[in-house]
Amino acid sequence: GENVEQHPSTLSVQEGDSAVIKCTYSDSASNYFPWYKQELGKGPQLIIDIRSNVGEKKDQRIAVTLNKTAKHFSLHITETQPEDSAVYFCAASSEEYGNKLVFGAGTILRVKS
Amino acid sequence: DAGVIQSPRHEVTEMGQEVTLRCKPISGHNSLFWYRQTMMRGLELLIYFNNNVPIDDSGMPEDRFSAKMPNASFSTLKIQPSEPRDSAVYFCASSLAEGGEQYFGPGTRLTVT
Numbered sequence: 001g002e003n004v005e006q007h008p009s010t011l012s013v014q015e016g017d018s019a020v021i022k023c024t025y026s027d028s029a030s031n032y033f034p035w036y037k038q039e040l041g042k043g044p045q046l047i048i049d050i051r052s053n054v055g056e057k058k059d060q061r062i063a064v065t066l067n068k069t070a071k072h073f074s075l076h077i078t079e080t081q082p083e084d085s086a087v088y089f090c091a092a093s094s095e096e097y098g099n100k101l102v103f104g105a106g107t108i109l110r111v112k113s
Numbered sequence: 114d115a116g117v118i119q120s121p122r123h124e125v126t127e128m129g130q131e132v133t134l135r136c137k138p139i140s141g142h143n144s145l146f147w148y149r150q151t152m153m154r155g156l157e158l159l160i161y162f163n164n165n166v167p168i169d170d171s172g173m174p175e176d177r178f179s180a181k182m183p184n185a186s187f188s189t190l191k192i193q194p195s196e197p198r199d200s201a202v203y204f205c206a207s208s209l210a211e212g213g214e215q216y217f218g219p220g221t222r223l224t225v226t
Contacts, residue, residue, distance in 0.1 A: 032212065034214065034215075036217075041219075042219060042220075043117075043204050043206075043217035043218050043219050043220050044156070044204070044217045045217070046214055046215065046216065049214060095212060098161075098168060098169050098211075099211050099212035100158055100161070100169060101146075101215065102158075103155055103156040104155075105155050106155065
């Protein structure tokens with residue numbers, strides 16, 4: 001089955017700087033890669049996703065890149081703000097395995113003001 | 114849109130008692146997922162339904178766990194009998210179609226003493 005590894009486990013950045021979180025996956029059949037943001041006491045919130053037919057997707061200050069050859073994808077947050085502080089999860093799924101999401105272990109992002 | 118609704122938000126029970134968690138998916142969504150989140154194991158998929166039919170329950174840890182979806186707007190996850198190791202946050206998520214974006218509820222924090 002699929003295995004998703006996520007790095008780093010914690011990340012501290014200064015307000016205004018960029019943050020990058022990286023994930024690798026094991027199953028070459030995976031074709032859907034969402035990113036979730038989880039704030040304390042809340043459920044994960046989908047912030048951006050990418051499918052295997054594109055290499056990059058942007059939404060304002062957030063972007064995701066995908067390298068299918070290397071089997072890794074990354075989340076990029078520019079001009080970070082204190083409200084970006086949260087736990088971020090990457091995930092992967094494939095139609096071959098019933099579209100089940102397999103999550104990474106999460107990254108705690110702290111934005112210092 | 115009210116989003117995914119879960120109840121109760123918090124549940125404290127004694128070992129051996131039956132626990133029932135409830136979920137109302139987003140109206141019109143055809144797929145429903147139950148996840149468990151712990152510090153040790155992260156986010157794990159327990160079971161998912163498509164059009165009210167259980168598709169994959171391979172993540173259900175033991176026979177003590179069962180889930181039902183009697184109609185498109187309601188699902189339950191039952192633990193009987195509960196054990197302290199079942200303490201976790203349980204999330205319900207729904208998506209418009211199989212393989213689509215998943216939207217999570219606020220979760221139920223279960224504590225079994």
